[in-house]
Amino acid sequence: xxxxxxxxxxxxxxxxxxxxxxxxxxxxxxxxxxxxxxxxxxxxxxxxxxxxxxxxxxxxxxxxxxxxxxxxxxxxxxxxxxxxxxxxxxxxxxxxxxxxxxxxxxxxxxxxxxxxxxxxxxxxxxxxxxxxxxxxxxxxxxxxxxxxxxxxxxxxxxxxxxxxxxxxxxxxxxxxxxxxxxxxxxxxxxxxxxxxxxx
Amino acid sequence: xxxxxxxxxxxxxxxxxxxxxxxxxxxxxxxxxxxxxxxxxxxxxxxxxxxxxxxxxxxxxxxxxxxxxxxxxxxxxxxxxxxxxxxxxxxxxxxxxxxxxxxxxxxxxxxxxxxxxxxxxxxxxxxxxxxxxxxxxxxxxxxxxxxxxxxxxxxxxxxxxxxxxxxxxxxxxxxxxxxxxxxxxxxxxxxxxxxxxxxxxxxxxxxxxxxxxxxxxxxxxxxxxxxxxxxxxxxxxxxxxxxxxxxxxxxxxxxxxxxxxxxxxxxxxxxxxxxxxxxxxxxxxxxxxxxxxxxxxxxxxxxxxxxxxxxxxxxxxxxxxxxxxxxxxxxxxxxxxxxxxxxxxxxxxxxxxxxxxxxxxxxxxxxxxxxxxxxxxxxxxxxxxxxxxxxxxxxxxxxxxxxxxxxxxxxxxxxxxxxxxxxxxxxxxxxxxxxxxxxxxxxxxxxxxxxxxxxxxxxxxxxxxxxxxxxxxxxxxxxxxxxxxxxxxxxxxxxxxxxxxxxxxxxxxxxxxxxxxxxxxxxxxxxxxxxxxxxxxxxxxxxxxxxxxxxxxxxxxxxxxxxxxxxxxxxxxxxxxxxxxxxxxxxxxxxxxxxxxxxxxxxxxxxxxxxxxxxxxxxxxxxxxxxxxxxxxxxxxxx
Numbered sequence: 001x002x003x004x005x006x007x008x009x010x011x012x013x014x015x016x017x018x019x020x021x022x023x024x025x026x027x028x029x030x031x032x033x034x035x036x037x038x039x040x041x042x043x044x045x046x047x048x049x050x051x052x053x054x055x056x057x058x059x060x061x062x063x064x065x066x067x068x069x070x071x072x073x074x075x076x077x078x079x080x081x082x083x084x085x086x087x088x089x090x091x092x093x094x095x096x097x098x099x100x101x102x103x104x105x106x107x108x109x110x111x112x113x114x115x116x117x118x119x120x121x122x123x124x125x126x127x128x129x130x131x132x133x134x135x136x137x138x139x140x141x142x143x144x145x146x147x148x149x150x151x152x153x154x155x156x157x158x159x160x161x162x163x164x165x166x167x168x169x170x171x172x173x174x175x176x177x178x179x180x181x182x183x184x185x186x187x188x189x190x191x192x193x194x195x196x197x198x199x
Numbered sequence: 200x201x202x203x204x205x206x207x208x209x210x211x212x213x214x215x216x217x218x219x220x221x222x223x224x225x226x227x228x229x230x231x232x233x234x235x236x237x238x239x240x241x242x243x244x245x246x247x248x249x250x251x252x253x254x255x256x257x258x259x260x261x262x263x264x265x266x267x268x269x270x271x272x273x274x275x276x277x278x279x280x281x282x283x284x285x286x287x288x289x290x291x292x293x294x295x296x297x298x299x300x301x302x303x304x305x306x307x308x309x310x311x312x313x314x315x316x317x318x319x320x321x322x323x324x325x326x327x328x329x330x331x332x333x334x335x336x337x338x339x340x341x342x343x344x345x346x347x348x349x350x351x352x353x354x355x356x357x358x359x360x361x362x363x364x365x366x367x368x369x370x371x372x373x374x375x376x377x378x379x380x381x382x383x384x385x386x387x388x389x390x391x392x393x394x395x396x397x398x399x400x401x402x403x404x405x406x407x408x409x410x411x412x413x414x415x416x417x418x419x420x421x422x423x424x425x426x427x428x429x430x431x432x433x434x435x436x437x438x439x440x441x442x443x444x445x446x447x448x449x450x451x452x453x454x455x456x457x458x459x460x461x462x463x464x465x466x467x468x469x470x471x472x473x474x475x476x477x478x479x480x481x482x483x484x485x486x487x488x489x490x491x492x493x494x495x496x497x498x499x500x501x502x503x504x505x506x507x508x509x510x511x512x513x514x515x516x517x518x519x520x521x522x523x524x525x526x527x528x529x530x531x532x533x534x535x536x537x538x539x540x541x542x543x544x545x546x547x548x549x550x551x552x553x554x555x556x557x558x559x560x561x562x563x564x565x566x567x568x569x570x571x572x573x574x575x576x577x578x579x580x581x582x583x584x585x586x587x588x589x590x591x592x593x594x595x596x597x598x599x600x601x602x603x604x605x606x607x608x609x610x611x612x613x614x615x616x617x618x619x620x621x622x623x624x625x626x627x628x629x630x631x632x633x634x635x636x637x638x639x640x641x642x643x644x645x646x647x648x649x650x651x652x653x654x655x656x657x658x659x660x661x662x663x664x665x666x667x668x669x670x671x672x673x674x675x676x677x678x679x680x681x682x683x684x685x686x687x688x689x690x691x692x693x694x695x696x697x698x699x700x701x702x703x704x705x706x707x708x709x710x711x712x713x714x715x716x717x718x719x720x721x722x723x724x725x726x727x728x729x730x731x732x733x734x735x736x737x738x739x740x741x742x743x744x745x746x747x748x749x750x751x752x753x754x755x756x757x758x759x760x761x762x763x764x765x766x767x768x769x770x771x772x773x774x775x776x777x778x779x780x781x782x783x784x785x786x787x788x789x790x791x792x793x794x795x796x797x798x799x800x801x802x803x804x805x806x807x808x809x810x811x812x813x814x815x816x817x818x819x820x821x822x823x824x825x826x827x828x829x830x831x832x833x834x835x836x837x838x
Contacts, residue, residue, distance in 0.1 A: 056204060062310070063235035065204055172260075177203040186204045190307070193237035 017104050018136055024112040025140050032113040033058045034069075034141075035189040038123045039181045041075065045125040049075040050099065053106055053127075054181030056189050057113070061197055063189050069109040070182045071102045103130050114142040118164045118188045121145065146188055149195045167191045205230045208309060211259055215282035216809055217326040218257075225319055232315035236308040238263075244286065244300040244308065251289030251296065254310040258283050261306030262778075267298040277530045278303060278778045280816070282809070289313065303774060373446075373467045377480035379404040382411065382434035386421060389413055389433055400464045400480065403437045407476045409466045411437035416463075438462075445471030446478055457483055501544045505552070507617060510545060514580075514618045517541050521578055522792045531781035532756065534788075539575035539754075543568075543669060545618070550670040553610040560607070561600055564589040565671035569627065573665040574737070574753050578784065579791040579798055580619040583612060586666065587629035588675050591637045604635050627662060638675055642682045649686045652696040660697065664741060667753050680750050687745055691832075694746050698832035701738035706821040707731040725800040728790075728814075732783050732821065736776055739824045742832075755780055772827060775820030782817040786810075 014022075036055040042048035050073050057067035074096035097105070106127070117123050120143055128138045150167060151160045168175045168187055171194045177183025209230035212218040218226060234254065238244060244263055245252060256263075262280040279285050285300055290313055320326060379402045380389055389401055393415070403411040413433055421427050421436045442456060443466045456465060467479035497520070500513055517538070524534045550566055570584040571577050587608055592600045608629035616622055629635045636644065645663070648656040664683075668676040687693065707726070740758035747765055752758050759773045759780075766773075791798025803811065 061237070065208060065233045065235065066231050068202065068204060070202060176207055180203055183203045186207070190235070190237065193235075194239075194305075197237050197239055197242075 021107040034113045037181045037184040052181040054185040116144045118146045234310040238302040238306040240305045246299045254312045255286040256308040259307040261304040264303045373479040373481040375479045386431045411439035412441040413437045441466045443468045562590040563672040565675040566669045567666040568669045569666045573667040578788040582623045583620045586634040697742045702825045706818045722800045729799040772823045779817035779820045
């Protein structure tokens with residue numbers, strides 16, 4: 001089993017890009033937050049695959065459009081039922097990147113920033129699975145979920161399950177480009193602003 | 200690769216000037232650099248005196264209010280909403296903000312870094328001009344370019360200090376198509392022409408190029424020399440070469456040149472060199488006039504004038520001043536205030552002069568401006584609307600007293616007419632015995648209107664309720680107001696009538712958000728901005744303020760401001776009405792000056808897309824306020 005062998009793998013055995021990524025965590029940068037969203041072939045982290053990753057950075061709670069990340073992955077598995085949701089069809093116009101290259105680019109973009117997303121644990125799990133396939137450890141970044149922030153914002157103890165659509169409606173954010181990774185990331189970033197910038 | 204975020208940002212920006220003038224490549228590039236800010240309600244974007252940000256802002260959602268500490272804290276200088284730009288100051292001026300910007304509603308702002316924008320500015324003159332104009336919006340330059348779709352605000356500062364700073368942006372204006380002579384003409388011919396046209400200089404041209412200039416001074420020197428000959432050619436006495444400047448030259452530069460070279464005239468040429476075509480002449484006098492043509496100077500002049508001709512000239516100066524203000528996009532509250540102050544001073548002076556002529560009044564009186572004059576909302580030359588109230592006199596003296604005041608009113612009205620204010624077609628003037636009455640008679644008149652509401656009496660109320668004393672005894676108008684408010688107190692039936700009248704014109708948007716236009720008559724296919732948009736706001740403000748029993752608030756804006764104070768829960772609606780009123784008044788005034796008309800009818804086909812959007816956006820508050828009226832006065836039972 002690969003993961004067993006990996007467990008005892010020495011740090012210096014990891015590829016250079018991972019070393020560079022890991023080295024960033026010697027310091028922490030609290031001002032940069034990455035809002036991330038993955039579109040996948042389905043909701044099962046074991047079977048399903050990442051089709052695209054979109055992310056945009058906030059610096060001190062301001063969204064910097066220029067500082068964004070978007071990649072479409074080349075995947076063998078493609079379930080027709082999920083196409084209806086995210087609209088990514090195999091061989092569509094976007095240039096496709098291999099999963100390992102995509103992950104490599106993502107790590108570089110993430111650096112040591114905090115990752116934020118809506119129901120983000122699923123996305124993290126998907127990325128960690130991809131990392132494991134490459135023989136690499138899990139993401140080292142801090143993670144926050146808009147769903148938890150929303151509960152806190154409302155002053156409720158237990159997690160309230162709200163969809164991104166519901167949050168956008170509540171905060172009067174016009175829903176555009178839903179179900180594209182970058183579009184969802186942008187919407188989530190706007191929800192995040194309303195949750196953390198105090199009135 | 201496609202990027203949905205950048206596309207969304209670009210899609211938004213391209214709806215508004217100046218971004219709509221950019222190529223799609225430039226726009227896309229710019230959108231990439233945008234930063235998205237979220238500002239909760241009542242938070243600041245920047246405060247007065249804050250060090251400059253490295254970016255300026257476009258309102259994407261919500262509204263940002265601008266105000267300056269020097270002015271009273273509740274007065275917004277301007278309110279920026281979707282598509283408006285704010286925070287341009289660092290691009291042009293010093294390193295701190297001259298006013299504060301606060302989110303009136305929660306806002307999403309697109310911030311554009313100056314760094315990213317500077318290169319675009321260099322290559323897009325139109326964009327630069329637009330920003331310059333919207334920034335330097337209090338220039339007094341009457342020759343500023345025609346206003347396009349830009350009813351937007353900028354960092355405007357009303358203090359004296361900022362004025363001098365902004366003078367830098369003022370373009371000098373010059374006399375176009377100056378009189379020119381060729382160097383072979385004689386000095387005598389030149390003197391004859393200068394005398395005939397009352398000018399102090401002539402440009403000497405050869406093939407449309409300026410080769411010299413002859414001024415009064417040169418001719419004086421020629422005479423003083425004693426060796427003059429009537430056959431002397433201009434070439435022998437002209438000053439050459441002549442100093443030239445390009446058409447778009449700043450006042451400050453012109454002053455510098457005149458001082459530096461100790462000269463009184465400059466020739467304006469196409470490219471500013473001596474080797475290009477003559478387009479105009481600029482004299483020291485032009486500069487002085489440009490600087491004298493300001494509100495303070497006009498007010499001082501009014502106090503001093505004794506002749507009608509001078510009053511007419513001042514009335515004309517006011518018009519050109521307002522026109523220039525409107526063209527340069529100066530905030531409406533300021534434009535309206537200047538207009539109100541000067542108009543009032545002018546009328547006051549007319550009455551003073553008339554009293555001198557007709558003789559001292561037998562008893563105390565008060566001259567009242569009514570309608571838009573009473574509200575202080577006139578920008579254009581409109582019809583005269585006024586009334587006169589005099590002290591109660593014994594019955595036997597009434598006839599002679601009224602006769603005196605009718606005579607006075609006729610004189611005043613005649614002068615107003617000469618100044619350009621047309622006689623009121625419905626004869627609602629103090630020269631009409633119906634509206635030149637004693638205090639008791641006026642009280643009776645108002646009592647009748649209030650106690651027996653009918654469509655006619657409501658119409659009279661709409662006109663006569665907005666009166667303001669222009670001249671005379673405060674006491675009389677005050678007593679009349681007290682009487683009216685006593686009559687109004689708790690009079691639900693009357694307010695229901697007044698309220699019903701205020702909602703008779705629904706917001707002017709039909710199905711599919713189309714404008715409702717006039718479908719017959721002389722103004723077919725035009726939009727009646729007065730009746731369909733301005734009037735509903737004026738009437739709503741009136742009925743609300745009267746029903747609150749507030750005296751002494753006549754101006755629509757002031758009424759809404761007072762209402763915000765009284766009913767903070769309705770702040771959003773009332774603030775929306777204020778903004779709409781400003782926008783609509785500007786449309787009307789711009790149209791009025793352009794067509795030399797009342798500005799009442801807008802030709803929609805001549806409006807730019809963004810102007811149409813501005814106009815449509817200003818209708819929403821009409822809908823909101825009418826809903827409020829219907830609820831408050833239970834009008835649903837009436838309608």
